Amino acid sequence: MNRMFVVRCILIAVSGVYISLLLRTPLLVSAEHSYTASKAAGDVKMIPFYWIVGIVGGSIAITLTYVGWKKYKAEAKKQTDDDENS
Structure with a gap:
């Protein structure tokens, strides 16, 4: 399950980058360009x-979810190991 989760996260990230490239929107806009564009278009x-x-x-968010899930699973395993040893 962990491997599938990582694969899904990578797939989501790659598809986001691909969609942004398809829309052909620049990811970085210089401050001067956006200032002149706002002056000209008013927007x-x-x-x-x-x-x-x-x-x-x-x-x-995906990274924090993954780390939280790993911590939860480790604590659950530790709890069951402690219960078996007691």
Whole structure:
């Protein structure tokens, strides 16, 4: 089950990057470019920022979930080992 979880996490991360490349939105926008664009259009596009936040936040959430699950399983195993030894 742990191997499948890792494979799913990697697949989600890769598909997020692939979708962002398909949409052809730049991941990084220089400050000068966004300032001139906001002056001209009167509107700042935050789509690349949201993609970065989603990918980084998703990676952090997946990592924390995985670590929490491993800790839970280790504590459960330790508890059963302590019960058998008592």
